[in-house]
Each structure stands twice: as structure tokens, then as C-alpha cells.
Amino acid sequence: MADRPKRFVTVGKNLRKVDGTALITGKPEFVADLQLPNTLHVKILGSPYAHARITSIDVRDAEAMPGVVCVLTHLNTPATRHTTAGQGYPEPSPYDTRMFENKVRFVGDRVAAVAAESEAIAEAALKVIRVDYEELPAVLAIDEARVDGAPVIHDEADSTGIYDAGRNIVADVDIDVGDVAAGFAESDEIVEMTCETQYAQHTPIETHVVLSYLDSANRLVLRTSTQVPFHVRRIVAQTLDIPMQQIRVIKPRIGGGFGTKQEILLEDIVGLITLRTGQPALISLSRQEEFAASRTRHPMRVRVKLGANSDGRLNAIEMEATSNTGAYGSHGLTVLANTGSKTLPLYNKAPHAHFYGQAIYTNLPVGGAYRGYGATQGYYPLEMAMDELAVRLNMDPIDLRTLNHIRVGETSPIFEKLGEGREGVSQTVKSCELPRCIEIGAERIGWAKKRGKRLKIGPWVHGVGMSIMMQGSGIPEIDMAAATIKMNEDGSFNLLIGATDLGTGSDTILAQIAAEVLGVPLTKMLVTSSDTDYTPFDVGAYASSTTYVSGMAVQKAAEQVRDQIRAVAAPLLKAEAERLELRDDAVHDPSGDQVSLARVCQRAMYETDQFQIGATASCVPTESPPPFLANFAEVAVNTETGKVKVVHYVAAVDCGVAINPHMAEGQMEGAIVNGIGYALTEEMILSSKGRVRNPSFFDYKIPGMLDVPPMDIILVESYEPTGPMGAKSVGEIGINGPIPTIANAIYDAVGVRLTETPFTPERVLNAMKAVSG
Amino acid sequence: MSNIKTYQRPASLEDAWRLLSEEGKTAKLVGGAVDVGLFAPPEVATLIDLSHLLSTSVESRDGGGLVIGAGVTLTELLESPQAQAYGGGILVTMLRQVASPLLRNAATLGGALASTHPWSDVITLLLALDAQVRRYSGHPEEAALETLLESRGTMDRVIISEVSLPRLEERTYIDFEKFVRTGFDVGMLNCACRMSLSDDGCANVRVVLGGTPDIARRSPDVEAAIAGTSLTASDIEKAAAVASESIPARDDVRASGAYRRILAKAGVRRCLQRMAQKAGE
Amino acid sequence: MTMTLTINGKKRTLTIDPGEKLLDVLRREGYMGVKKGCGAGDCGACAVLFNGRAVNSCLVFAAKAEGAEILTIEGLATGEVLHPVQEAFLQEGAVQCGYCTPGMVMATIDLLSRNPDPSEPEIREALSGNLCRCTGYVKQVNAVQRAAEWMKGGETRG
Structure with a gap:
């Protein structure tokens, strides 16, 4: 791997998005922007019950309604068990889902789908489908799931991959390093903390939407708002039991995903309708449907126990997680595993560690992948317990972290013990600027002069808190990305990537990487992303993989193309190929002679030893270098109303080399604001029957312009030797920060530990009352 | 799902009224059309657009009163110099907290009253200001907003044409407070207070609490607790405590009833403290 | 029913259903830059200028736009030359997925047409009805x- 170059030309610049002009002028680039004649509009009938058996279903009136073309139920659809989790094959999630079934397991679960000439007709037809339900006792809280006599949510015989279906347990994880009991026994101080997180949703402004149609060869085309086009192709083929070669998946521009579009949620339905009717079919979830029946963050109860010596050295860490996957086990095992695997290596100085937990079914909305992917839930109690430990030891929380966090050249046995729902991959940290992140963040927030001061302004009391964290860059030895680059005779290049830009800017940063290697401006890179017919395989956008994994595939492809160009240029320049350099659209030899890239390509295409200059390269990473983050927040707590105001948020992040600093900052800013919403206001409120009571932005409150504190995002660059251009991924890490950081700041202000999210004014006030008696 | 069959633009208020009377519950009046599409019941088949018939003027009257056409959008009201000057800018204070500019640009004052949303900030403040509402039901009629709200269910069955706010006496103070989850939100609770303060103490007191989660209502107990006092710190605390107990607080997705009682206390306290401070200046 | 209105400077006569929303009519007519995020006035993705003011087109009945001037994101650029607000959004890296962007740009244009020199709190208030995730x-x-700086200086682009 090359050393860091002295200076980059294209990398490290705030270049404009390659798709920016199309987006800013409102070009019809999104799924639903394509209008096809005779398109059917599809609506889904959701279950009114949390748990019920369908004893009969009569769709004759719906089918007879003028304009209704197709009605799907469990009676006329494939019964293949599969998972909706868009993960690599074989998926670590259980096969516990059918397209439709004679049993429903949460309010909103699929009962039927209607395709009609208009959305209005489809909606009207849903109303005349007659369904008889036998309501079953439901599991409506995690504590009800594993008790004797609890209703069994997945009592069917044909589901596979469930750890213990009879006890509603999706997955079980238990890994040990050393002997925590001995570690605690040796410790001078023990801190234990249990935290609970709420049901929360991703809420991309574009909901789930899919358009399907048949192409001229009668192949099924799925134009879908997805993070995982290749997994869509595979899982739809499996679900519908059709040859995969019959399916083409196109991912156009996507209106945000954040994990919820790492799910094969609707593609099977519209796909089947198109196959049955020959007509295009469109489904676009309403916001209410999105809230009720898409995916959520797994609510968790996580207990952390820390044992430390009086000097602050950690002896033992124990973490126990109970994760609620809702009615289906999508991402159940892996989110649970990540709660430990992405958190515990941070404090590698502790010789003893234990992580265990279970993911359990309930008759509640379904969990899925959500930015942070379990680490968010784990860092909350971990970083709050660290704060408490510092208080007990009378140490500065910064010093306690500094003493215990992982550093360059170090490893953690957790890396090897715990991976993506199975054993992990050992690795040594090769880049870590966490100490500088902490130093810069502390300085920026004014830590030394604000901590413990409890500044009072009217009813407001101020406090500061901090937390540190790591995540990963892709899934080692599992993720795979490929990139194809081919050269055109005007000196431009097509960059074909399966990597999935869902608004993250990955098309742009991947083009920057290629342009850097090939010595051309970004305008010479023509990017096509995510079409299973035309772009090479990529697992998709999840697990903070794109910059690191797809980026490395692009770099390798570009390097191969560069070498081909050198070989063609060498005779033109009468120089050795190895000594040629690509820059400014030309190949240069050491003497100063040059030949344009266009000229090189013309020679290859039309003149001598003709061939297509181009290459496809793949990357399967052998490690997952963590980005690191130090968070600092100043909050003000209103002692009259309990309202928490974030006054200032500082995030100093080690992202390796930032390929495009604006975009890296954008990832951090967006993740942190999402995390602030998760910490303070966002909560899906469920009725006693399991129905979402606030399925709208009117009452599920995500942050707007007025809710964002002044933020300092500081990119503290390191050079990751295994990464493309020295980069690591930072798509997820930021979202883990706000909960523990704000919680610790609230403690600094008013002395209460908030162990349940979100920190609504009422919860804060109640906690304050409980402390003051 | 919308069952709307016709969209009418009557030539006059008379025509509008006639249409509304003839169609009954299957017709709905439209001002800014912000709410109608969201909240109209399924039986509505006819929309009667009033926007071209209603005044959009904001005028000062009676040496300090304000007459506002019901067709004025909340943004236009917010931007009008007359409204900005009224009551020390209290209309602006309140309106800037209503929804978002995108909604205020469309929503009309008449619609804000007719829709009688329980969380309405406009109604809470206008009730405290003792707004008079001019309506048309085949003939012009005028009544206090407070009286009209007694039959809330019929607020949207009569054409609201104009709202007038009284001239405010010397040493009259008004304040408004709203508690939200995020900056763009309906309140978990809102509150407005008005009073005049003389050497004889507080008089003409109005204390209104809304979003409790019921629609704004005056709180006679709080008003009685304030009337005649000179609004000392302990008077304020007493009134705030009464507010906490007097509201018909219930739980909903936005807040619990118990928390609403805490907010009522904080809201009345904040309003009264600011008013006392202004009075002392 | 039929109606006549002006969209992006062009007079159009359209056939609509009386209960249809402006959002749905605009999209049907090919103005796909107008986005649907919630259909309830909560997110602002569908914002267009209605006689110069930014409104949620998902709430407004199309019939209400009889005789109105509607401006959508598609009507801003002049040929290849972007409107300064569009240019500024790109230059500052303000576009990520781009789905909320058209609405935000329209709300910005409304703001700057009335307040050429807005403070940060004024900007935040003006865009408070536009959610971005x-x-x-x-x-x-x-x-x-x-954009405000450029437009004050009379520049069309940065």
C-alpha cells in the first residue's frame, strides 16, 4: 500500500456533487419521477391486530371493482420463507417471512395488496376486502416475550434460522474474554448502568417507493429506492421463485435511506403484480404507512457493568443487551452483535470482557438496519457508565477515557471473537487520532472552564458532557464491492459502480478517487451507479462500507487502468511505462514530454494492438478500520419544565483522509442532528394494542432548522494505510454521539442520570424530582 | 380519500351562503385551504372558495383597535405594520410561533378560527384579547369569539368575514407563551394573559389556556386569583398554582395531563412575570 | 373541471378534479421537481411559489390556483445558468440526497425576495417548515x- 502522497489533486477537495445539477434543477431522477403508461397503483391492506390468524379472506368485491386489476393475498402468492433483510448471502437473519401469510404479527402487517388504475380505486378496494381474524394473545413488551406460556409469535414449522422460536428468541450471543467475575472481584470500583431506548424511525423524506415494469425482453425491471440493489435482485428472485436473470434492478437517485432501505420491503409485491398483469406497477408508501409498516431502530435494554482500579484502569466490562426485533427478525442477530462488537474494543485495556444478549420477537413494529446499527444503543449505557465511573473515582471523564481507549498498533480480542453475527476478524488499529479529537473537542467546548460549574441563567442550568466512540468501515471478509472503469477516446472515463449513492455523495467521492489516480478532473469521470445489468456487484450502502470498501475497489480498478494507459503511452513517449505519470489529462515522462490521454486511447482503439482500456476490480476487505469520534456538548436544562436545550455541540472525528470534506462534514452533521432528535424528541408511541399512535411528522418530531444547535464538526485527519487514499468511512458513527453526550451533560447540569430515551422534558423533570425527593 | 365533486367560486357572500345552506354538511368553506384537505370529513363533496370574497386588509380603528379581514393570511398579518404596532407586537410574537412560514403563507385568519383546532395559538391569544368576529349567515352578525366558541362545532358553518380587536387601554399588558417539542410544532400547551394594571391593582384580567389538550378556554379561577392584586411574586405564584389545577388536563401523544399542569403553571408564571416587569418599567 | 394558471411563466389550461391537490397536478403535468414527503404540510418537500409566496402544494387545492402564478424548481434556471440560490446550494455542499432541496430552494427564494439580507435566525425561521434528514x-x-450576498451584488452566479 502506498504511503500518503505529498498532496492530492482531486481528493480532499470540496468538489460539487456529480449529480448536483440534476438534483438542484429538479430533474426527474427519483423512482416515482418516471411516468409510464398504464401504470397500476398498488396499496397494501395492513393488519388491524397485533397478532391474529386470518380465518378467511374474501376479495371478490375488490376484484369486481372497476379499475381493479390484481389482488394479492396469501392464497395466490408464493409461500417462500425468506428474510427482508438486504444482507449478503447467506443472510444472518432468520427466514421467518412470507410475502403474505394466514397469520399477522403486528399492526400493519401485510394482509393483501391491490393493484388498480388509480390510487383512489386501490384504496377504495382495500375497504371492501372482507377478512375474518381470530385475534391471538399478543406480546406487547419485551418482558412478556420469554415468560412461560407467552404466545409464540413464530409457531410455523417452516421458518429457519430462529434461535428458539418457542420462546420468541430470534438470536443469542454470548462471548467472553478473560474472566469478568475475577475482574470485578479485583476492582476497586464497580459501576452498573441499565438504559432503555425507544422505538424510532429513519424517516427519509422520500418514503419507500418502487416502480416495476417489463422490458422489451419481458424481463422484470425494478426501479427502486434501495440501498442494496443486488440483494434486491437475489431476494426477489428467491421470494417469487423466478430465475434471477429475469430481474434487473435499477437504483436511480434516492431520497435518503439511513438503513430502512436495506430492506426488501415492497419489491416482491410490485414485481409479482407486473409479472401477473404485464403492466407497470408503482407503490409509494404514505408517511403514515411508512411509520406503521416499514422498519425501525431496534429498541433495546442494555446493561453495562464496569470494574476499575482506583487509578481508573478498567479491569472488566460486561454488557448485556436485550433487543426487540418486533414481529420479524430482520437484522436481529447482527444488530445485537454489533451492540458489543462496535463498542467494547474501544476500551481494549480491560483484560476481562463479556458480552451477551438476546434478540426477541414481539408483536410490535419491525426492527431493521438503522445507521449506528446497535452501536448507538450500546454506547448509551457504556459512555454514561464511564462518566459515572469518573465521578466515583473523582477523575476527569476525559482522563478516564484517555487511560483506557484503544490506540494505534493495538488490538482487541473482541475483533476476533465477535463479528457480523458470527466470529469476527482480528485486526490491529493502524490509524487513530482519537487523542487529538479529544483534545480539540475539549478546547472547543470550553471543557475546563465549564465542567462542574452549573452556570445558572434564570431557570436554565448549564452543563457539559462528553463521550468517545468508534465504529467500523465495512464488514471484513464478508463485504464485497467491485468497480469497472473504461476509457473513451476523448480522454473521459466511464465509472460503473454497484455502490449505492442514496444521497450520501458516494458517486462523487468514488469519482474523486478514480480521478485522482487517473490524473483527470472530476468532469472527466462519467458515473453510473447501481444497475444490476450494467454495473458490477457491490453489497450496497450499509455498515459504513462505501468509502472504504467500494472506494478501494475503485482505486484498484483505476490503478489497473492507469497501468494500461502507461503501457500504451510508453512507446509514444519512448519511455519506460513505470516512470510515466498521469496528471492534467496527460501522461508525462520524467523529461517533461507528454501525450494526452485522448491520444493514448485513440492509439489503443484505432491504431496499434487495439484493445479497450478498462478494468474491473474487486475489494473484499480483510479488516474494518474504525473511525473515531470525540463528542462534547453543552446543554441547558430548564428546572421548571425539564426542557433540555443543546447549546453547543462539538464533534471531532478521525475519518482518515476526507475524500470530500464537505461531504464528510455533511455525513457527520446529518448523523448528529438525527442523533439529537433520537436523544430528545423522536419516539414512536405505541397504543396498548401495539398500534403506532403518532404516524406523522406532526407528532413524530424530527429536528428542523430551529432545533439545531451551533455545531462544530472538526475533521481530524489521519491516514489509514489500508484505505483508499487513506480514507475511512464515517456514515454512521456520528449518530451514536448525542445520546450519551447529552445525557452526561444533563448530569453535569442537574445531577441526574437519564436511563430512558428520549429525554423529553417530562422525563427529565420526573428524574429530577426523583433525585430531589 | 377525497370525495370532492365540485369546487365553487361564488360571486358574492350571498351566493356562498346560499350554496353552504343548500348543501349542508356536504359543503365546506375554503379560505387558505390549509386544513380542509387534511381534516374534511368524507361526506364533503363541495368546496366553496371564499378567498376572493373576503377582505385582506388590516386597518387600525377607534384610536387603537384593529380590524382584520378574514381573508388575510397569517403571513400578511404578521407583516402588516398595523398588526406589528398592536399591543406591543403581541400578534407578531404569537404568529411567529404558529406552524411554519409555508403554512402561514397560505392559512387565513378566518380559517384559523373556523377550524377550531384544539392546539390553536391564534384562538388562545384572540380570546385573551376579547376579539369580536363578524360573520355572514345571510345577513351580517357580530359576536365575541368567546361566545362563538361555546358552540365550537358550528364555527365553520358560518362565513367569518372580519375580526376586530379592541383598542387597548393605557397600561394594558398582554403576553403569550407556548410549549413545544420542536421549533415547528403545535403546542403541548399554550397560554395568553391580558390585564390592565392601575393603582387599584389588576383589572380586566383574561387568562386563557389552550391545547390542554382541549381548545383554548378562559380560566376564571386564575383570573379571580389575579384580579385586584398588584402582581407581586407571591400573587404570581398563587395564580400559577391555580392555573395548574384549573385546566382540564388530559394525556395525549404530545404530553401527559400531569405534565400539562406543570406547563400551565410555568406558562402563567412566565406571562405574569413579564407583564409585571413591563408594568414596573 | 378546467382551469387556467401560469406555471413557470407559461400559461397553461389544465383539466383537473375539483378535489385534487396542486402537488398531484403539477407532478402529473411533469413538474417532477415538486416532491411529496408527507402529504400533510409537515415537511415542505412540495413547496412551490404561489403568487410569489412559498406554500405546501400538497395542501393547496389545485382549483385554488385559478389565475395564479406558480413557480417550481424547474422554472428557476435560465438555460444552463442556475439561479444564484441553486448555485449557492451546490457550492456550499447543501445538497445531499436532494429530495428536500427543491422545497428548500423555493422557501429561500420567497425569503430573499422580501428580505435580501436575512440574519441567521431569520433564515432558520423561514426554512423551519422544510425538513431534511x-x-x-x-x-x-x-x-x-x-446567495443573499450574490443577489445583493446583482450577480447572477458566484
């Missing part, structure tokens, strides 16, 4: 400030 709103504020 990708960004932290930081770069949009920068973009509005940048």
Missing part, C-alpha cells in the same frame, strides 16, 4: 447567506 441544516444556512 440527510444534513444538519448547517450548509443550507451557509448557502442562503451566500
